[in-house]
Amino acid sequence: MALFTPNLSFKTATFNSSLFILPATRHQRLRLNRCSRSLKLRASVAVESPSTSATEHVGSPELLLEVKDLSAVISESKQPILKGVNLTVREGEVHAVMGKNGSGKSTFVKVLVGHPDYEITGGSVTYKGQDLLEMEPEERAVAGLFMSFQSPVEIPGVSNIDFLNMAYNSRRRKLGQPELGPIEFYGYIAPKLELVNMKVDLLNRNVNEGFSGGEKKRNEILQLAVLGADLAMLDEIDSGLDVDALCDVAKAVNGLRTSKNSVLMITHYLRLLEFITPTYIHIMENGRIVKTGDISIAKVLEKEGYKAISDA
Amino acid sequence: MVISILPPIVHPPTALISQSLSSCLPNLLTPRSKSTPRTSKARVFTQSQTLAILSDPHVLQLAETLEDSLQPSSSPPLPPLQKLRDISSQSLLSTSWPSRKDEPFRFTDTSFIKNSHIEPISPSESQSLASLPVSSDTLLPLHVTILDGYVVDSLSQLSELPDGVFVGGLSSLNSEVTMKRVSEYAPNFQGDLFWLLNGVGAPDIIVVYVPEGCRVESPLHLKYFSLKGSEKDSKILPISNPRVLVLVEKGGEIGIVEEHTGVDETDKCYWANSVMEIVIGNGAKVSHSYIQTQSLDAAHVKWTSVRQESTSIYELTEVSTGGKLSRHNLHVQQLGPDTVTELSTFHLSIGDQIQDLHSKLVMDHPRGVSRQLHKCIVAHSLGQAVFDGNVQVNRDAQQTDAGQLTRSLLLEPRATVNIKPNLQIIADDVKCSHGAAISDLEDDQLFYFQARGIDIETARKALIISFASEVIERFPNTCVQNKVEGLVRKLLDPTPSSR
Numbered sequence: 001m002a003l004f005t006p007n008l009s010f011k012t013a014t015f016n017s018s019l020f021i022l023p024a025t026r027h028q029r030l031r032l033n034r035c036s037r038s039l040k041l042r043a044s045v046a047v048e049s050p051s052t053s054a055t056e057h058v059g060s061p062e063l064l065l066e067v068k069d070l071s072a073v074i075s076e077s078k079q080p081i082l083k084g085v086n087l088t089v090r091e092g093e094v095h096a097v098m099g100k101n102g103s104g105k106s107t108f109v110k111v112l113v114g115h116p117d118y119e120i121t122g123g124s125v126t127y128k129g130q131d132l133l134e135m136e137p138e139e140r141a142v143a144g145l146f147m148s149f150q151s152p153v154e155i156p157g158v159s160n161i162d163f164l165n166m167a168y169n170s171r172r173r174k175l176g177q178p179e180l181g182p183i184e185f186y187g188y189i190a191p192k193l194e195l196v197n198m199k200v201d202l203l204n205r206n207v208n209e210g211f212s213g214g215e216k217k218r219n220e221i222l223q224l225a226v227l228g229a230d231l232a233m234l235d236e237i238d239s240g241l242d243v244d245a246l247c248d249v250a251k252a253v254n255g256l257r258t259s260k261n262s263v264l265m266i267t268h269y270l271r272l273l274e275f276i277t278p279t280y281i282h283i284m285e286n287g288r289i290v291k292t293g294d295i296s297i298a299k300v301l302e303k304e305g306y307k308a309i310s311d312a
Numbered sequence: 313m314v315i316s317i318l319p320p321i322v323h324p325p326t327a328l329i330s331q332s333l334s335s336c337l338p339n340l341l342t343p344r345s346k347s348t349p350r351t352s353k354a355r356v357f358t359q360s361q362t363l364a365i366l367s368d369p370h371v372l373q374l375a376e377t378l379e380d381s382l383q384p385s386s387s388p389p390l391p392p393l394q395k396l397r398d399i400s401s402q403s404l405l406s407t408s409w410p411s412r413k414d415e416p417f418r419f420t421d422t423s424f425i426k427n428s429h430i431e432p433i434s435p436s437e438s439q440s441l442a443s444l445p446v447s448s449d450t451l452l453p454l455h456v457t458i459l460d461g462y463v464v465d466s467l468s469q470l471s472e473l474p475d476g477v478f479v480g481g482l483s484s485l486n487s488e489v490t491m492k493r494v495s496e497y498a499p500n501f502q503g504d505l506f507w508l509l510n511g512v513g514a515p516d517i518i519v520v521y522v523p524e525g526c527r528v529e530s531p532l533h534l535k536y537f538s539l540k541g542s543e544k545d546s547k548i549l550p551i552s553n554p555r556v557l558v559l560v561e562k563g564g565e566i567g568i569v570e571e572h573t574g575v576d577e578t579d580k581c582y583w584a585n586s587v588m589e590i591v592i593g594n595g596a597k598v599s600h601s602y603i604q605t606q607s608l609d610a611a612h613v614k615w616t617s618v619r620q621e622s623t624s625i626y627e628l629t630e631v632s633t634g635g636k637l638s639r640h641n642l643h644v645q646q647l648g649p650d651t652v653t654e655l656s657t658f659h660l661s662i663g664d665q666i667q668d669l670h671s672k673l674v675m676d677h678p679r680g681v682s683r684q685l686h687k688c689i690v691a692h693s694l695g696q697a698v699f700d701g702n703v704q705v706n707r708d709a710q711q712t713d714a715g716q717l718t719r720s721l722l723l724e725p726r727a728t729v730n731i732k733p734n735l736q737i738i739a740d741d742v743k744c745s746h747g748a749a750i751s752d753l754e755d756d757q758l759f760y761f762q763a764r765g766i767d768i769e770t771a772r773k774a775l776i777i778s779f780a781s782e783v784i785e786r787f788p789n790t791c792v793q794n795k796v797e798g799l800v801r802k803l804l805d806p807t808p809s810s811r
Binding site: 137142149152158170171174206207 | 754
């Protein structure tokens with residue numbers, strides 16, 4: 001079955017819920033049922049299109065990521081953090097996850113990229129039809145799963161460009177393409193710097209060492225730009241950024257988007273969502289997604305806080 | 313993994329020099345038998361006790377062998393060399409071979425040297441081998457080749473030295489003024505047994521003299537090669553005793569690159585017992601690069617003794633990877649105010665070997681600054697590293713800014729490191745810091761690589777290299793930096809990198 005998808009312009013368009021498609025999976029239905037009391041979003045259009053269609057506007061938004069009842073604990077203390085998360089991401093979609101501090105948002109994306117601090121205790125994750133949880137972190141990355149770190153670690157002694165080159169070549173190797181030497185790689189990376197409005201000298205500095213908060217975030221997006229991703233998960237990419245930097249980062253993310261790749265972002269603020277318009281907003285609470293909707297949720301949040309959502 | 317960090321000794325500002333000072337010194341003059349446990353005793357500053365109460369027959373025999381080996385030349389040794397030999401042989405009479413009971417050798421077993429038959433190397437042997445391809449490596453334009461402790465003029469290039477600068481053996485020093493200065497300075501420092509054996513066995517003093525206000529632009533490369541070596545298990549250790557005196561007058565400046573290495577890839581047994589004394593005048597600067605890549609079956613014992621006058625700067629960058637037993641004794645004394653000392657050292661133990669650094673920095677004057685960074689990697693289950701880092705901030709050294717940091721990386725089960733950072737602070741208006749960490753690689757950093765698609769093996773290699781890079785990138789000369797980095801990479805990853 002192919003679904004019709006509208007070509008939404010995420011940069012400027014206001015959200016149009018009537019053009020929305022809901023994935024018709026069982027668990028998604030369950031999730032929606034559970035949350036339907038407060039949902040403003042309703043499935044409105046789900047048009048079957050002829051499979052021969054090849055126009056730009058008519059494609060099939062393939063399932064990219066399907067998370068079912070995912071639960072996870074902190075490896076060391078066995079403290080449960082995720083308690084049954086369900087989420088489906090299709091190609092081209094933008095998802096935002098919001099929620100109070102400690103609700104499990106960051107853990108959720110860290111678990112998806114295979115962070116060793118967490119242990120999966122239940123549920124499943126399918127990425128591009130594969131069992132994601134069976135893959136090593138580096139395999140997930142090479143398969144197009146990217147997470148921008150909330151606080152990227154400093155790596156003294158490894159220059160930024162060497163690091164990027166290493167990562168880029170890992171991917172090339174996987175794809176059976178020839179690796180790029182330092183000079184060729186510089187040619188490839190130079191235009192990407194402009195994209196994130198980053199100074200060239202940051203390439204020769206050690207990875208994140210002595211970077212300002214803004215530089216670290218830009219550097220994460222630079223890595224996204226260089227490595228590319230089918231699903232980019234941005235963990236609080238807006239925290240600690242001034243308006244100009246936020247604008248640069250958001251522009252860069254939008255510039256990297258196509259109808260094929262998807263974004264999952266974690267944020268506390270409406271502002272980022274005004275730059276990168278989400279298809280869905282999910283509210284996370286106590287290790288679960290308790291509500292899914294459109295941008296209006298974020299607006300309620302901004303005005304009235306999480307209490308308004310929980311009480312609704 | 314075996315880890316021992318001894319708690320750093322930090323004296324409160326008002327404390328007096330306590331008994332722990334004695335622990336830094338070999339017990340030179342105790343009139344007891346060897347087996348008697350050492351008593352804890354305050355350091356004896358005056359040498360009033362009578363000598364030769366206890367002689368170690370083994371040491372005496374070795375000293376005799378060394379003395380006999382010196383070529384009887386037509387003229388008697390020049391006064392500074394004669395003085396060195398006299399003082400050394402006299403002190404040897406009361407010095408015994410260090411055992412594990414002596415604090416400075418608590419973690420460093422020297423029995424490998426003691427149980428070998430030591431054979432001095434005569435100059436003719438090495439000169440005849442001067443045609444070996446050791447000259448091909450011209451890393452730096454100014455260089456002196458020292459084969460088994462003897463300067464080889466034909467393999468040295470010194471034509472670009474500025475006027476007044478002298479580099480060469482004491483015997484070829486013609487300037488009376490320079491000779492006078494050299495005589496005034498050498499030797500007034502007493503080290504341990506190894507320092508003394510070098511004093512007895514050194515065939516000449518290699519002098520590097522930089523006159524007042526003279527800045528030597530190009531670094532001077534001292535290439536020490538150990539040519540003569542015995543087969544493994546032969547129990548024979550040919551010994552070389554190179555001795556260098558660096559004298560930089562007021563306002564002078566020089567960069568010195570010391571490189572100690574064997575000549576070929578095969579692992580020969582030998583003992584390089586090297587001493588360098590450095591005297592830095594007011595406002596002068598010495599930038600010292602030290603690279604040790606001896607054979608993995610060799611013993612390498614090195615003394616570096618530095619005296620710094622006021623407002624002078626001494627910077628040391630060291631990378632040591634070779635030797636079955638490698639010991640660097642580094643003593644720096646600040647003799648005037650506003651003096652700067654920077655020590656950055658990296659030791660790598662990739663085999664069944666010991667890498668040992670015993671450093672001592674004495675600050676006696678106001679506003680001294682010191683920065684010490686020591687890093688080591690032990691990448692073999694039989695590998696060991698030892699670090700004893702002593703910093704003394706004495707009563708008059710107010711407003712001192714002293715920092716010491718040591719980090720060790722243990723990469724194999726049972727790899728061993730013994731770390732003893734110790735700060736002794738008596739002045740009360742000072743800023744001092746120290747830190748010691750022993751770890752495997754940081755998980756967060758490894759994951760960052762993985763999250764970008766880099767496999768864990770490649771990530772580990774990159775992080776290990778980066779650990780060493782922090783020191784390697786402090787070599788002031790880029791050629792040296794690149795050479796050492798290539799070398800360390802090769803040692804840590806013998807298979808060609810696949811990245």
